[in-house]
Amino acid sequence: MFVQLGGPDNVAEITGRRGMLVRASSGKGVTYQARNTKDVAMEMVNMHEKQLFMGGKKLVAIISEAGSAGVSLQADRRAVNQKRRVHLTLELPWSADRAIQQFGRTHRSNQASAPEYRLLFTNLGGERRFASIVAKRLESLGALTQGDRRAGLSLSAYNYDSGYGKRALMMMYKGIMEQDPLPVVPPGCTSEKPDTIQDFIVKAKAALVSVGIVRDTVIGNGKDSGKVSGRIIDSDMHDVGRFLNRLLGLPPEIQNRLFELFVSILDLLVQRARIEGHFDSGIVDMKANIIKIQGTPKTVHVDHMSGASTVLFCFTMDRGITWELSSQASIEKWQVKSTDPA
Template sequence: NMYGKAAEFWADLRLELLSAGEISGEEKGVSNQIWRLYWSSHQRFFRHMCMSAKVPAVVKLAKEALAENKCVVIGLQSTGEARTEEAVTKYGVEMEDFVSGPRELLLKLVEENYPLPPKPDTFQQGEEKVTEIQRKRHSAQDVSFKGRVRKVAKMEDVSDDDSGDYSPSESSDHESSESDEEFHMCQICNSEEEKSLLLNCSGCSLRVHPSCLTPPWTGMLTDDWSCYSCKKIEGQEMEHDANVADFSKRYDSAVERKLKILDVIRSLDLPNNPLDDIIDQLGGPDKVAEITGRRGMLIRTSDGKGVIYQARNAKEVSMEMINMHEKQQFMDDKKLIAIISEAGSAGVSLHADRRAKNQRRRVHVTLELPWSADRAIQQFGRTHRSNQTSAPQYRLLFTNLGGEKRFASIVAKRLESLGALTQGDRRAGPSLSAFNYDSTYGKKALTMVYRGIMEQDSFPVVPPRCSDNQASIEEFITEAKVALVSVGIIRDATVCNGKVAGKLSGRIVDADMHDVARFLNRLLGLAPDIQNR
């Protein structure tokens, strides 16, 4: 149920990212980068889910081995340290429960890569307002025409009583001031005119004759008149404001959708970090020797109501020597369970050495296979050395999920090659050939499946859970198409009209037709019942 809901969410997230990318108008290069991150996160997420599904089996095997007076070595590749440290940075060193690696991976993917339109604040700050630019371009300085105005002669009666107070300069200044108020110059034809006969722009203070404009102004002379340039600027300003409002609306809507997706991620039921979970279920750090590359760990508090983050070298051992200290605890029979990763176990021997105190038989449980065969052999060799009292028992765990065969397929293929290289016979390697799907026959089979689903050819055999009835086969084809569209293998999908109305159509690129690894990768993102069909 947990896996199915996670697969459904990833399919919904893909559609949401497609829609958000179209709305934000992201560039092709940015879009390609987002999808690369999406599919790589998709693979890591479901690989983590596969690991978590095997935790109960690991714990059961370990307890059974201890009951039989054996000791246990558990091998894995990823420790989840990066997700744990990010969670500690965000939430602090004290938390209610162990960190869920898949949840933190999803949160990081959406928080950092969800396509958003340009932020309105950035849009406004990146350019001056249109009105300000245009005002600077078109506005003219308020020109004083004093000294060029037309003087109007005025006759005044001067009485004998006033003759003593008459001042020519005062009269001249008074007349000049009145003339300045009554007359202005047209800024197009440069001729003087009475103020009342000129148009005065309320925006840029332009004074002109109505007839000097192109086209001439035929309306009334009003105080709120605007010149043609200012009207154009006002239109641009209104358009600019409308664009800003539209950007703001689109941005707010996108942010709201992003926050809803983050809330959905937080509400998903997802597993905890397998490494911390296993250590906790097997007795904690006092019972389990951890030989990995991580520097810190989450441990259960004494009251059992939460977890706390602490450095692995909390017991007065330097960080450089902590793995050797843990290894010695295991070899001295003080801890009967060891968990090793590739990064931390380089050069470490954990076999039943005759010189060591702990000579119990080792049960080597592989929780997570390495990507390459030589590393797998190297990890197996940690518990299988010369001078040992007993050979280890190996337990390679696989779930019944069809997609997990992708990881087994890689190692199986390379282990067969390793057998051929070391023994001169490909059959000399471990018998994992049943998991090697990335072979010539596997590629041919995949091509047949794709061609059958795309209705380019008939199926060589009746599809699983189908009868010879054509209707059941068509139902299978429809379900398969929907599944392949949801994981991005069928591209440019459309719903047909006309005689075949309702049918899905699309294309599978040539590079994918033979790519078994990609098929198994994407298969992980489907619900378990579809994977195993």
């Protein structure tokens, strides 16, 4: 990838490497080449690369944890390169604290624009556990998410360990344990063929047994011969982190199907909350054709310590109507005119 981006002439490398292996022009063999030059000491090579990136001479920077300590790469207003940063994370760290530090390399004060973040991982459901942990930690700190809603795609999209996530997990567990019906059709199944749903439940239950989520398992005899029963303890019923962690121990097929089922139930709960008006979207931009303040602003609370007041503003917004409603109104108006006797 380093070569595809243009090599050392176009890419600033801020890592702990002292040199690199360069393939010979003939294509046979490689040679070792130091990262520094005669004009730049090895101890200053990372700082030199940073200056080239901030000065706009190199528009791509590759950083590692070993070389990024104390390095600021935000779109600083004092720098020549004020282009919006797109921060790609190729490998999420195990620690959320380290992830926060990495994201902080491109998101600092005095920046011309906030960065966009892209978390890259495979389509394995269990691997999303790491993104979930990082997103939850960042949301708890109010950093890079809805606190700065213009920092690109909100990382809250990766936070499965939320109140809705806990409810979705409980509903999925109860459906698999056949305590309640599943609220959605499992992936790879159809409602027209109940046998496919039952087959999925059997496989899902066996998978949960294999990773220790379903405990005290008993294999039935007689009429229920071969049927597995057990229980999921209360602390596991809402533990999204444990579920995502245990997914890593499952084969990819059932791992992905379980994760897709969990996300489908989560999406259903969020959609219901939106319809009922209970979903908290955080800070959002209100858009309308006409916005007018309604009434006089009202002070709803005054802090006794600081004297700061919380003021309620009410607005009326005219968003217009949709194209479908407008077309229908035009058709109805035309029909009325066409039936009106001349």
